[in-house]
Amino acid sequence: MKTIIVTGTPGTGKTTLAKKLSEIMKFAYIDANKVIAKYNLSEGYDYKRKSKIIDTKKLNSKILEIIKEIEKSKKYGVAIIDTHLSHYIPKNKADICIVTKCGLKTLARRLKKRSYSKEKIRENMDAEIFDVCLNEAKEAGHKISVIETTGRLNFNQIAKKILREIK
Ligand SMILES: Nc1ncnc2c1ncn2[C@@H]1O[C@H](COP(=O)(O)OP(=O)(O)O)[C@@H](O)[C@H]1O
Ligand SMILES: [Mg+2]
Incomplete structure (x- = not known):
């Protein structure tokens, strides 16, 4: 079974893309937020940054366990993992790392729609400006595919492109 990981700044379209691809291509979709909640992987709350503190090692081993289970079930050819921590x-456990990106105006608009504080919006905008997820994914040595989500996407085309890249 192949594994696709989807990372990117919050608001750049990971969940939309990962869910669409899993619908179109019948991929197994893994929502890391659900994994974190189900297995209590949050180590507390950072009140200043208004975000959960996650032990990425614990999250990784849980996700890898889930991937093994899916693989055993033989129901899916591909699993897709959705979290800005997926990189x-x-x-060696991921066949490709998709990094979602979008224009800054678009990102600001999307983040404002969420009930994020000004600071949290700023922090995420900075993360996108400095390409934090993309750079960390590169540093980790992943095979990378950047998907720009500012305009309208042709999800069928993206699915085909990704499948070609992981063949
Ligand atoms: N390709 C896209 N085209 C238009 N709007 C999008 C696209 N991808 C995401 N969005 C919108 O942007 C917002 C954030 O998307 P989401 O997938 O939740 O991002 P993430 O999972 O990275 O936080 C949502 O309101 C969603 O509808
Ligand atoms: Mg999401």
Whole structure:
């Protein structure tokens, strides 16, 4: 079974893309937020940054366990993992790392729609400006595919492109 990980700044379209691809291509979709909640992987709350503190090692081993289970079930040819922490999964466990990106105006608009504080919006905008997820994914040695989500996407085309890249 192949594994696709999807990372990117919050608001750049990971969940939309990962869910669409899993619908179109019948991929197994893994929502890391659900994994974190179900297995209590949050180590507390960072009140200043208004975000959960996650032990990425624990999250990784749980996700890898889930991937093994899916593989055993033989129901899926591909699993897709949705979290801005997915690029911490070791490179030998992922066939490709999709990094979602979008224009800054678009991102600001999307983040404002969420009930994020000004500081949290700023932090995420900075993360996108400095390409934090993309750079970390590169440093980790992943095979990378950047998907720009500012305009309208042809999800069928993206699915085909990704499948070609992981063949
Ligand atoms: N390709 C796209 N085209 C238009 N809007 C999008 C696209 N991808 C995401 N969005 C919108 O942007 C917002 C954030 O998308 P989401 O997939 O939740 O991002 P993430 O999972 O990275 O936080 C949502 O309101 C979603 O509808
Ligand atoms: Mg999401």
